[in-house]
Amino acid sequence: MLSDLTFGQYYETDSFVHRLDPRIKILILIAYVVFIFVARNFYAFLALAVFLVIAVIFSKIPFSNMIKSMKGILFIIVITVILNVFFYKGETQTVLFWIITKEALIFSAYMALRLIILVMGSVLLTFTTTPVALTDGIESLLSPLKVIKFPVHELALVMSIALRFIPILMGEADRIIMSQKARGADFDSGNVISRAKAMIPVLIPLLVSAFRRAEELGDAMDSRCYSSSAVRTKYKKLKLSARDLVATLVSIIIFVSVIFLNGLGGV
Amino acid sequence: MQIISKGLTFTYNREADFHRQALQGVDLTINEGDFFGIVGETGSGKSTFIQHLNGLIKVQGGSLWVGDFNLAPTDKQGKKQYKKMLKQLRHKVGMVFQYPEYQLFAETVFEDVAFGVKNFFPTLSDEEIEKRVAKAIDLVGLDYNKVKNKSPFELSGGQKRRAAIAGILVSEPEVLVLDEPVAGLDPVGKKRLMSLLHTLHDTGIVKTIVIVSHDMDEISENVNRVALFCGGRAVKVCTPKELFSQKDESSSRLGLPVTAYVSEKLNEVGVELSSDFKTENFIKDLVKKYKETV
Ligand SMILES: Nc1ncnc2c1ncn2[C@@H]1O[C@H](COP(=O)(O)OP(=O)(O)OP(=O)(O)O)[C@@H](O)[C@H]1O
Numbered sequence: 001m002l003s004d005l006t007f008g009q010y011y012e013t014d015s016f017v018h019r020l021d022p023r024i025k026i027l028i029l030i031a032y033v034v035f036i037f038v039a040r041n042f043y044a045f046l047a048l049a050v051f052l053v054i055a056v057i058f059s060k061i062p063f064s065n066m067i068k069s070m071k072g073i074l075f076i077i078v079i080t081v082i083l084n085v086f087f088y089k090g091e092t093q094t095v096l097f098w099i100i101t102k103e104a105l106i107f108s109a110y111m112a113l114r115l116i117i118l119v120m121g122s123v124l125l126t127f128t129t130t131p132v133a134l135t136d137g138i139e140s141l142l143s144p145l146k147v148i149k150f151p152v153h154e155l156a157l158v159m160s161i162a163l164r165f166i167p168i169l170m171g172e173a174d175r176i177i178m179s180q181k182a183r184g185a186d187f188d189s190g191n192v193i194s195r196a197k198a199m200i201p202v203l204i205p206l207l208v209s210a211f212r213r214a215e216e217l218g219d220a221m222d223s224r225c226y227s228s229s230a231v232r233t234k235y236k237k238l239k240l241s242a243r244d245l246v247a248t249l250v251s252i253i254i255f256v257s258v259i260f261l262n263g264l265g266g267v
Numbered sequence: 268m269q270i271i272s273k274g275l276t277f278t279y280n281r282e283a284d285f286h287r288q289a290l291q292g293v294d295l296t297i298n299e300g301d302f303f304g305i306v307g308e309t310g311s312g313k314s315t316f317i318q319h320l321n322g323l324i325k326v327q328g329g330s331l332w333v334g335d336f337n338l339a340p341t342d343k344q345g346k347k348q349y350k351k352m353l354k355q356l357r358h359k360v361g362m363v364f365q366y367p368e369y370q371l372f373a374e375t376v377f378e379d380v381a382f383g384v385k386n387f388f389p390t391l392s393d394e395e396i397e398k399r400v401a402k403a404i405d406l407v408g409l410d411y412n413k414v415k416n417k418s419p420f421e422l423s424g425g426q427k428r429r430a431a432i433a434g435i436l437v438s439e440p441e442v443l444v445l446d447e448p449v450a451g452l453d454p455v456g457k458k459r460l461m462s463l464l465h466t467l468h469d470t471g472i473v474k475t476i477v478i479v480s481h482d483m484d485e486i487s488e489n490v491n492r493v494a495l496f497c498g499g500r501a502v503k504v505c506t507p508k509e510l511f512s513q514k515d516e517s518s519s520r521l522g523l524p525v526t527a528y529v530s531e532k533l534n535e536v537g538v539e540l541s542s543d544f545k546t547e548n549f550i551k552d553l554v555k556k557y558k559e560t561v
């Protein structure tokens with residue numbers, strides 16, 4: 001079932017990571033992604049992986065859930081690795097099939113590792129942060145851009161609506177799939193093309209219902225006199241705490257150590 | 268086809284830790300020829316149960332037989348065999364979901380209704396398909412020649428629902444299962460849909476009908492047997508008359524059909540009526556009582 005997809009869905013529990021300020025989590029994730037691409041050798045990667053493992057432990061999210069969330073992008077990782085293996089230009093002699101070099105293999109392995117920890121880091125953010133907190137965090141981080149008339153609030157609203165609709169549309173897709181199955185639709189046999197075709201009876205009703213919902217939501221907002229330019233207050237104000245300081249310090253230590261470990265040598 | 272469920276259990280999201288048991292052992296038999304009602308509070312597991320009836324939900328615990336189909340997957344059975352069985356089963360057991368109009372997708376009503384036949388009988392000739400589609404659209408009371416080339420999205424809400432039901436009837440199921448089929452329809456639309464179901468049942472086009480409903484009048488008027496669901500179990504399986512004349516905690520929360528309510532009030536002032544709660548019989552009984560006393 002679609003709704004079994006764990007990717008990106010908030011995981012309800014109370015933990016150190018859950019309680020962190022969303023802005024801090026977002027900033028740490030951005031820095032983390034940057035350092036994933038800064039890391040150049042095994043030890044640096046190890047430091048980043050250890051950081052991720054610690055974060056997962058402190059988030060109380062079962063490792064099995066983290067692993068499951070990788071299912072969706074496994075395909076992308078495999079494709080990336082294959083492309084890299086064949087097209088990376090190495091200098092040493094080939095080791096396999098005359099065209100694959102040792103560098104290509106190592107480079108691809110690092111690439112796969114990068115993608116995996118990148119996705120896991122992002123998933124950890126969405127697992128531990130409610131969509132509302134996430135958009136609040138982004139809105140707050142982007143608020144300096146208001147000075148140059150960037151529509152920060154509108155952007156945050158669009159994001160929060162989109163995030164809010166994901167589970168609803170997934171549930172809807174489940175229902176539509178069921179009702180088409182009841183009419184004999186077969187979604188899991190045949191080749192790629194016939195499978196894609198089989199999705200049409202699902203996608204069209206889903207689109208229709210997404211538009212219907214969007215219209216209804218717009219009407220509901222209009223009828224309550226919603227205006228994006230109104231000055232509004234927040235029910236939950238974001239506030240930094242000692243917890244956030246600790247998380248920031250730990251992250252800085254890890255990131256600095258990545259730089260040092262990079263000094264041990266390349267690839 | 269007779270439907271026999273024994274100790275059927277089901278849990279959503281079994282592996283996640285927010286799972287909850289939606290069915291806690293449903294024991295229920297629906298006989299061939301029944302016009303069967305399922306009632307119960309919201310969340311009592313009605314929809315979950317009926318989705319089992321054509322294999323949309325896999326049996327997790329207990330047993331479920333629909334005619335000769337054993338829906339609990341056995342180890343001996345290969346995956347392929349199971350899928351083949353499901354296809355046969357789904358053509359015999361038609362399922363009309365709540366708000367079936369949300370499943371419409373094709374460019375024309377014709378194409379949409381034809382979807383089921385084409386899936387179940389891929390070898391059928393075009394003429395045969397057209398014949399069946401025309402029959403199904405006629406059955407639900409739409410004008411075949413008028414609607415066949417229309418987009419399903421141009422129809423009115425009630426017409427959409429009829430078109431969607433035609434899309435199920437087209438595969439000529441023996442058992443028709445409907446989840447709150449009249450929800451959201453106007454009173455006239457409700458009546459017409461119910462009389463459509465009656466016609467289907469009386470003429471034997473559909474042998475068995477199973478209907479989930481929150482409307483007690485509809486239940487008392489139409490069904491011959493009814494199951495009351497509560498907390499994931501069928502706590503009572505009886506006739507509507509029995510259901511609405513017994514007074515205990517589980518049925519008092521249901522509410523009563525108008526006829527049962529009136530006879531209860533009459534009872535309080537000493538007028539004993541003995542009919543079932545179908546309006547027709549109720550009125551007859553009332554007139555008889557009146558004539559006796561005058
Ligand atoms: N897709 C789902 N995922 C998780 N839980 C579900 C899902 N569908 C139903 N449930 C839960 O299973 C239980 C039974 O639900 P079900 O839909 O069968 O009730 P129902 O009797 O049909 O109610 P209603 O009268 O409101 O339609 C409920 O507690 C519900 O929260």
Ligand SMILES: [Mg+2]
Pocket residue numbers: 313314315446
């Ligand atoms: Mg239901």
